[in-house]
Amino acid sequence: MTDSLETAQNPEGLRRVAIDPVTRVEGHGKVTLLIDEDNHVHQARLHIVEFRGFEKFIQGRPYWELPVVVQRLCGICPVSHHLAAAKATDQLVGVDQLTPAAEKIRRLMHLGQMLQSHALHFFHLSSPDLLFGYDDEISHRNIVGVLADHPDIARQGILLRKYGQEVIRVTAGKRVHGTSAIPGGVNKHITREERDYLLGEIDQIIDWGAAAVGLAKRLFVEDIEHSRDFALIDTNMLSLIRDDGALDLYHGGLRARKPDGSMVFDHVDYRDYEQYIHEQVKPWSYMKFPYITALGKEQGAYRVGPLARINNCEFIETPLAEAVRADFRAFSEGVLMQSTLAYHWARMIELLYCAEGIKVLLNDPDLLSSDLVVKGEMQSRGIGVIEAPRGTLFHHYEIDDNGIVTRANLIVSTTNNNTAMNESIRRVANDLFDGRELTEAMLNSIEVAIRAYDPCLSCATHALGKMPLEVQLVAPDGSVRDSLYRHMDGTICQVD
Amino acid sequence: MRNHPVLVIGYGNPSRGDDALGPLLLEGLEALRIRDRDLDCFDTLTDYQLQVEHAMDMHGYRQVIFVDAAVNLDRPFRFELLHAARDDSYTTHALNPAAVLAVYEGFYEIPAPESCLLSIRGERFDLGEDLSETARQSLDEALGFLAAHLMQSISPA
Numbered sequence: 145m146t147d148s149l150e151t152a153q154n155p156e157g158l159r160r161v162a163i164d165p166v167t168r169v170e171g172h173g174k175v176t177l178l179i180d181e182d183n184h185v186h187q188a189r190l191h192i193v194e195f196r197g198f199e200k201f202i203q204g205r206p207y208w209e210l211p212v213v214v215q216r217l218c219g220i221c222p223v224s225h226h227l228a229a230a231k232a233t234d235q236l237v238g239v240d241q242l243t244p245a246a247e248k249i250r251r252l253m254h255l256g257q258m259l260q261s262h263a264l265h266f267f268h269l270s271s272p273d274l275l276f277g278y279d280d281e282i283s284h285r286n287i288v289g290v291l292a293d294h295p296d297i298a299r300q301g302i303l304l305r306k307y308g309q310e311v312i313r314v315t316a317g318k319r320v321h322g323t324s325a326i327p328g329g330v331n332k333h334i335t336r337e338e339r340d341y342l343l344g345e346i347d348q349i350i351d352w353g354a355a356a357v358g359l360a361k362r363l364f365v366e367d368i369e370h371s372r373d374f375a376l377i378d379t380n381m382l383s384l385i386r387d388d389g390a391l392d393l394y395h396g397g398l399r400a401r402k403p404d405g406s407m408v409f410d411h412v413d414y415r416d417y418e419q420y421i422h423e424q425v426k427p428w429s430y431m432k433f434p435y436i437t438a439l440g441k442e443q444g445a446y447r448v449g450p451l452a453r454i455n456n457c458e459f460i461e462t463p464l465a466e467a468v469r470a471d472f473r474a475f476s477e478g479v480l481m482q483s484t485l486a487y488h489w490a491r492m493i494e495l496l497y498c499a500e501g502i503k504v505l506l507n508d509p510d511l512l513s514s515d516l517v518v519k520g521e522m523q524s525r526g527i528g529v530i531e532a533p534r535g536t537l538f539h540h541y542e543i544d545d546n547g548i549v550t551r552a553n554l555i556v557s558t559t560n561n562n563t564a565m566n567e568s569i570r571r572v573a574n575d576l577f578d579g580r581e582l583t584e585a586m587l588n589s590i591e592v593a594i595r596a597y598d599p600c601l602s603c604a605t606h607a608l609g610k611m612p613l614e615v616q617l618v619a620p621d622g623s624v625r626d627s628l629y630r631h632m633d634g635t636i637c638q639v640d
Numbered sequence: 641m642r643n644h645p646v647l648v649i650g651y652g653n654p655s656r657g658d659d660a661l662g663p664l665l666l667e668g669l670e671a672l673r674i675r676d677r678d679l680d681c682f683d684t685l686t687d688y689q690l691q692v693e694h695a696m697d698m699h700g701y702r703q704v705i706f707v708d709a710a711v712n713l714d715r716p717f718r719f720e721l722l723h724a725a726r727d728d729s730y731t732t733h734a735l736n737p738a739a740v741l742a743v744y745e746g747f748y749e750i751p752a753p754e755s756c757l758l759s760i761r762g763e764r765f766d767l768g769e770d771l772s773e774t775a776r777q778s779l780d781e782a783l784g785f786l787a788a789h790l791m792q793s794i795s796p797a
Contacts, residue, residue: 201655201768216655217767219688268692287692288726288739291746302747306693320687321654 150566151187175590177573183580188573190566190594191429202552207236207526207543211325214539217554220600222320223257223312224532224557227394228539230325231528235415236543237327238520245513246329251394252505253315253324254530258393259349259498260308261533262450262491265598266356267301270488273592274363279585297359300352304495307349311502314338329517339506346503350464353496357468360492364485373575375484375568375593378403379445380436381452382560384531385411389458391469391497393531399456400436400446405480408436414529417538423555433563434555445563448535449597450490455480460493462500468493484568487596522547532557534598558599568593645702646682646790652709653688657769658762661709661779662686664771665760668783669790679787681794689734695744695752703754703793705786706737709775710759716778717785722755758786 178187198217205213210229215222227250234242242250272285275294283289291298309319316322317332324332364371380403384396397411398420412420423432424441435444446452454473460466472481472493481490505511528539535557542551558565572593576586648669650662666684673679682705685697690706698704706722724741735743741752761778771779 197767213655216653219653222688264691283726286726286739287735288742288746291743295746299747302692302696302743305691306696309693 232526233327235526244510255498256311262495263304353499357492382446391457448560454490465497647701650707657764658775709762713761717782
């Protein structure tokens with residue numbers, strides 16, 4: 145149904161509405177809707193308006209720089225890039241297995257990153273929509289509004305975020321620009337004092353994580369029809385999975401399920417990803433559209449991230465998270481949960497898992513060992529895959545005899561969700577817009593659909609004055625009929 | 641780590657051209673501190689962008705100075721006093737400095753420390769780009785200004 149809205153049959157004569165940029169997601173995204181005189185939607189697209197050039201940025205650099213330099217690709221999830229690149233460079237230096245301490249320190253860092261990222265997204269970016277409604281006053285629908293009306297929820301979000309960043313600081317050496325993960329291991333051990341410092345707060349963090357799952361479920365169930373149907377699409381689901389079927393955010397094989405829950409492939413060595421996933425290029429977007437090769441371009445689109453991971457795994461190894469995972473799966477009556485708004489619920493299940501997993505690792509005696517690095521024989525190709533907060537993240541490098549990167553291929557989480565995000569906004573456009581006058585709440589509904597994926601559309605450029613919102617209405621002859629400009633302070637003015 | 645009365649937060653992505661202005665200004669300040677110990681009155685903090693946790697980083701300081709790159713500035717830099725304000729802006733995962741102050745006041749339920757924003761003129765922000773000449777010149781002027789401001793702030797009245 146929604147596919148028909150990717151490209152209008154007769155775009156000339158239609159009016160164009162642009163939401164530019166999409167707010168409360170990372171980077172520069174733009175949504176365009178082509179609408180006829182009666183406000184019927186003929187085309188809906190999410191555009192990426194900046195060419196990112198990751199590969200160009202990386203090629204020509206020595207391999208040992210990779211875990212550090214790739215953090216600058218993204219100011220939102222630098223730790224995920226740090227660890228994915230470290231996993232790839234492990235292979236470049238011929239290391240298949242890290243020391244127990246090195247792997248556990250990396251896993252701890254990763255859980256800290258997931259915890260703080262999920263906390264930020266749920267409490268600060270999405271909760272204003274979910275708590276206040278999509279049509280709430282813009283000046284109130286933000287984190288400060290949540291602090292005013294729901295101070296306990298907002299405080300917990302801030303403190304969860306802060307705790308996750310402390311885990312990163314302890315494991316990576318610094319809160320930002322960490323250098324701990326290196327080819328073959330890590331270069332910083334954890335002291336007993338650092339371990340005890342993090343242990344001091346972890347029970348409170350777990351309690352707040354459990355409460356966050358309860359809140360996310362309550363918000364989903366309160367208006368169940370809306371939650372189920374809003375931006376609903378049926379897709380395949382892709383994620384890493386541990387050998388025994390457990391949720392694993394750091395390492396595993398690739399698993400893809402069809403919408404009916406059956407497997408497309410399972411426990412695939414991610415170093416063979418190019419045999420299973422292809423990327424399609426479309427002329428209207430800088431971002432590629434990956435798909436599962438065996439299912440083809442039309443049927444092979446998939447989703448990644450919390451919804452895919454919780455749908456795909458058979459169990460979670462920590463008890464509280466496993467209980468709420470079972471509840472989530474029971475709610476969808478055994479089939480895959482496809483509701484886009486269920487991303488929030490799944491994300492909080494993962495947050496709870498991260499909190500519990502951090503406690504398990506902090507109590508593991510291996511964590512304090514100083515046996516941190518393994519060496520091997522150099523290889524020319526390394527592929528690292530990790531489950532980043534937004535989904536599966538692929539780093540693929542090839543180097544020459546001097547250790548210089550000659551080829552780099554990155555498939556970032558948001559790219560994996562590209563088709564799904566586009567389909568979700570088409571569903572919203574189809575359900576909410578067709579034949580009606582546009583309102584700010586309707587435009588926000590489009591953004592709510594996109595935000596559920598927590599996309600990172602670009603990376604960490606944010607200079608003052610770079611983020612206005614412009615809405616253009618384009619007349620049938622192509623001329624701009626009307627243009628509204630929303631400034632940084634929220635004021636709206638007419639553009640002559 | 642609160643060792644000094646002033647916190648300078650320089651934010652931006654060092655690999656995105658002029659977005660590096662905030663972190664680079666911190667580097668410049670640290671170099672000046674080594675040469676002139678009288679300037680030893682500030683702590684520094686760098687990040688890619690501002691977020692809610694920076695409200696907690698501000699706690700306990702007498703003054704906080706945010707440093708960021710800015711487009712569309714008609715001068716090399718601008719220094720202005722900040723007031724807490726709800727974030728009505730259309731940004732991304734990041735907050736603007738005034739919103740960080742508002743988060744501070746909502747979180748601690750006390751007025752935020754006196755805070756200022758030092759905006760430095762930049763023009764190129766693409767991944768992998770070097771600092772532009774415009775930004776380089778603006779950085780020098782902004783650094784000189786801020787060093788003088790800090791010296792003045794610690795001088796006995």
